[in-house]
Amino acid sequence: MTKIKENQDSWQSGMAKNITFIVTKDCQLACKYCYLVGKNVKERMPWEVAKTFVDYVLDHETDPDFAYESVVWDFIGGEPFLEIELIDKICDYIKTELFRRNHHWFNSYRFSFSTNGINYHEKAVQDFIKKNRDHLSIGITIDGTEKKHDMNRVWKQPVADDNGLTKPSERGSYKDVVKNIPLWLEQFPGGGTKVTISSADIPYITESVLHLYSLGIHEVNINVVFEDVWQEGDDLKFEEQLMQLADAIIDGGYYQDYACSFFSEHIGKPMDPERDNQNWCGAGKMLSVDAAGNLYPCTRFAQYSLRDKEAWIIGNIKDGIDKNRLRPFLTLDRTTQSPQKCIECEVASGCAWCQGENFDAAQTHTVFERATAICLMHKARVRANNYYWNKLYRKLELEDLREQYEANKRKVKPEIC
Amino acid sequence: MLQYLVILLDDTSAAYCHADNPLKERNLMPIETLKKGILFGMKQNLMIQYVFPDYGTRDYELPKEYAEVIESIDNVKIYPAGCKPVTGIEDGNETDVEVTNEVPEKVEAKNLLLRLPFSKMLKQKDEIAKLFASGVRINLCITDVEQFTDGQIEAYKQLLEEWNGVLLGLYKQGLSPQFNLLTDRMMLKEMHNCEAGVSNITLAPNGKFYLCPAFYYDERMKVFNQLNHHQPSSDNSVGDLERGLDIPNPQLLRLDHAPLCRNCDAYQCRRCLWLNRKLTWDINTPSHQQCVMAHIERNASRSLLNDNRKVGEFMPEIDIKEINYVDPFEVRKEF
Ligand code: SF4
Ligand code: SF4
Numbered sequence: 112m113t114k115i116k117e118n119q120d121s122w123q124s125g126m127a128k129n130i131t132f133i134v135t136k137d138c139q140l141a142c143k144y145c146y147l148v149g150k151n152v153k154e155r156m157p158w159e160v161a162k163t164f165v166d167y168v169l170d171h172e173t174d175p176d177f178a179y180e181s182v183v184w185d186f187i188g189g190e191p192f193l194e195i196e197l198i199d200k201i202c203d204y205i206k207t208e209l210f211r212r213n214h215h216w217f218n219s220y221r222f223s224f225s226t227n228g229i230n231y232h233e234k235a236v237q238d239f240i241k242k243n244r245d246h247l248s249i250g251i252t253i254d255g256t257e258k259k260h261d262m263n264r265v266w267k268q269p270v271a272d273d274n275g276l277t278k279p280s281e282r283g284s285y286k287d288v289v290k291n292i293p294l295w296l297e298q299f300p301g302g303g304t305k306v307t308i309s310s311a312d313i314p315y316i317t318e319s320v321l322h323l324y325s326l327g328i329h330e331v332n333i334n335v336v337f338e339d340v341w342q343e344g345d346d347l348k349f350e351e352q353l354m355q356l357a358d359a360i361i362d363g364g365y366y367q368d369y370a371c372s373f374f375s376e377h378i379g380k381p382m383d384p385e386r387d388n389q390n391w392c393g394a395g396k397m398l399s400v401d402a403a404g405n406l407y408p409c410t411r412f413a414q415y416s417l418r419d420k421e422a423w424i425i426g427n428i429k430d431g432i433d434k435n436r437l438r439p440f441l442t443l444d445r446t447t448q449s450p451q452k453c454i455e456c457e458v459a460s461g462c463a464w465c466q467g468e469n470f471d472a473a474q475t476h477t478v479f480e481r482a483t484a485i486c487l488m489h490k491a492r493v494r495a496n497n498y499y500w501n502k503l504y505r506k507l508e509l510e511d512l513r514e515q516y517e518a519n520k521r522k523v524k525p526e527i528c
Numbered sequence: 529m530l531q532y533l534v535i536l537l538d539d540t541s542a543a544y545c546h547a548d549n550p551l552k553e554r555n556l557m558p559i560e561t562l563k564k565g566i567l568f569g570m571k572q573n574l575m576i577q578y579v580f581p582d583y584g585t586r587d588y589e590l591p592k593e594y595a596e597v598i599e600s601i602d603n604v605k606i607y608p609a610g611c612k613p614v615t616g617i618e619d620g621n622e623t624d625v626e627v628t629n630e631v632p633e634k635v636e637a638k639n640l641l642l643r644l645p646f647s648k649m650l651k652q653k654d655e656i657a658k659l660f661a662s663g664v665r666i667n668l669c670i671t672d673v674e675q676f677t678d679g680q681i682e683a684y685k686q687l688l689e690e691w692n693g694v695l696l697g698l699y700k701q702g703l704s705p706q707f708n709l710l711t712d713r714m715m716l717k718e719m720h721n722c723e724a725g726v727s728n729i730t731l732a733p734n735g736k737f738y739l740c741p742a743f744y745y746d747e748r749m750k751v752f753n754q755l756n757h758h759q760p761s762s763d764n765s766v767g768d769l770e771r772g773l774d775i776p777n778p779q780l781l782r783l784d785h786a787p788l789c790r791n792c793d794a795y796q797c798r799r800c801l802w803l804n805r806k807l808t809w810d811i812n813t814p815s816h817q818q819c820v821m822a823h824i825e826r827n828a829s830r831s832l833l834n835d836n837r838k839v840g841e842f843m844p845e846i847d848i849k850e851i852n853y854v855d856p857f858e859v860r861k862e863f
């Protein structure tokens with residue numbers, strides 16, 4: 112099969128509107144860390160909802176909220192490829208409508224998927240990929256070694272409970288995913304994977320990243336969860352793992368062709384309260400729709416992703432968006448939502464947050480209270496990161512390769528949500 | 529800094545701001561609670577503002593023991609029109625406020641608070657204008673800000689232009705009319721907002737503290753059930769007389785934590801936190817409606833100031849800039 116080239120020209124990162132369809136809340140797996148607390152088999156998006164939503168979005172071409180150069184149509188779940196027929200129909204409709212309306216997104220769109228990879232090889236999915244090859248990005252989530260992956264990413268029990276909610280089984284999914292990795296990498300040679308680290312995963316970080324490299328995945332986006340799950344001493348264990356990983360990457364020469372988002376030259380610096388005051392995440396600039404036709408500033412504000420709060424619904428496909436409910440998101444800045452310790456923090460840059468988790472964990476109904484459960488973990492990451500760059504640059508200098516490295520280094524765009 | 533303690537003497541205490549009081553059953557604050565509230569105010573050095581019951585009749589008198597307790601401390605009285613409360617001691621405070629939902633023909637108090645929906649304000653604009661010459665400070669509070677639409681912007685602009693004409697006539701006669709929507713901004717060099725939870729706090733008859741009476745009404749009516757604290761609940765209180773004040777996320781009530789308002793110069797705006805929470809769901813973020821109305825008022829004040837200056841020197845230290853927006857949200861990227 113021919114390689115699918117990433118169509119960078121039509122894709123303006125940062126200037127793209129991100130539009131997400133929550134096509135299903137069902138998934139074959141029941142991952143133990145999954146933030147989707149209300150995952151269920153009942154809520155699948157009807158075609159009419161999807162169509163009305165697309166019409167709504169395209170009807171508002173000139174509205175400032177949609178006046179972005181390009182668009183990413185994101186399909187998430189649950190597992191989006193469970194609804195491949197619906198997705199295919201939606202994508203066909205989008206393409207037809209963009210053409211018919213002579214919409215400025217016609218040559219500037221992308222369909223994006225984050226999948227568990229289980230049915231990647233199936234005909235319907237493959238047909239879809241062939242049909243949309245120039246406008247696709249697909250990420251498969253694989254957590255690392257078989258042991259690490261299967262700790263969390265387990266199949267769900269075959270039968271849902273009376274409320275349609277699904278429970279984890281004991282059966283890991285590693286083998287079912289890894290068999291599709293070669294095909295995926297053949298089609299998306301630059302394909303990256305997203306790894307999420309929770310407390311119990313810390314000891315497996317190094318081996319997992321190296322394992323992913325050995326599978327041929329060159330880009331590993333890895334994040335610690337934002338939720339308050341950390342145990343005492345986790346930060347030190349984390350630092351130790353990351354230093355091991357740094358040694359392995361540098362000593363093994365992986366830094367040339369592989370990337371791991373843990374290590375970045377831009378993190379761990381103080382931030383200027385005025386110049387560096389922008390919000391971290393894109394909630395509010397994105398738009399999500401669920402099966403019932405409700406609209407959200409980001410999927411993390413839908414009920415199935417919230418533990419303690421009611422969904423932050425900003426409208427629905429019939430009445431449109433209540434712009435008042437978007438105003439908090441569009442006026443958010445870093446310092447207003449941060450506690451004093453973060454404003455004064457010497458290592459603040461790169462310390463991320465998730466607006467949805469902030470909201471869920473907040474004492475009041477607000478998106479302006481930053482959760483800092485990752486504080487010690489970020490500081491540990493910064494220490495290991497400093498170690499990484501000091502070691503790497505010394506090595507390159509001794510080998511007289513620094514300039515060459517700088518000229519060719521890979522750019523990693525951190526994915527945080 | 530906290531400066532005022534508002535004490536709702538009864539569940540039916542007169543609504544004096546944006547929110548209507550839906551509570552119609554009499555429920556007087558127990559006298560012990562009242563005493564404790566006063567003590568709290570004294571210890572925290574707070575000025576006490578009593579809000580008197582609105583029993584829908586002029587014939588009522590608080591029990592004698594209440595009158596004594598009420599007057600045991602210097603205070604301001606907010607009371608429904610026509611019912612100058614009988615507390616035993618008439619101190620005729622300059623700052624007492626008479627509240628009404630009907631445009632009165634004459635006013636007895638020194639301060640009138642007139643609560644009207646937008647349409648009624650338009651309809652009774654002439655009657656309202658007559659009050660400007662009364663020598664009384666007129667505070668007009670619009671009770672349906674959330675219903676205001678962009679289609680009404682022109683009507684509001686025109687109305688304020690008309691009233692500007694009336695006020696200008698009075699200035700020319702050497703009078704100093706005071707009408708919050710138009711004359712306040714001309715006098716202000718910085719924000720002068722409601723400051724619920726920052727400079728003032730409300731004690732309800734149940735002995736609990738609220739950011740303002742509207743939050744107490746909401747709790748009683750189980751409004752915003754899902755929108756409050758960590759656990760879904762209708763509890764809006766921010767402490768009580770036993771535990772003291774306990775305001776969660778107090779910084780979010782302050783101007784410096786409101787990204788739009790801290791960059792705004794509609795200094796006369798109420799900046800109503802209760803409307804914020806109701807309409808944008810975040811207490812530090814104002815709605816489009818509130819901003820637009822406040823900016824129409826701000827811009828009309830600017831034109832009144834300029835008209836006054838054509839006649840003679842007028843508030844030389846005040847500068848209201850010309851702007852081309854009515855909602856600072858539109859220009860937020862330029863902050
Ligand atoms: S959470 Fe901790 S590490 Fe992150 S910016 Fe705040 S103080 Fe710094
Ligand atoms: S928050 Fe202030 S302006 Fe708003 S209703 Fe309460 S007292 Fe009035």
Ligand code: SF4
Nearest residue numbers: 789792797814819822
């Ligand atoms: S006009 Fe809007 S931004 Fe300005 S103070 Fe009022 S509510 Fe805040």
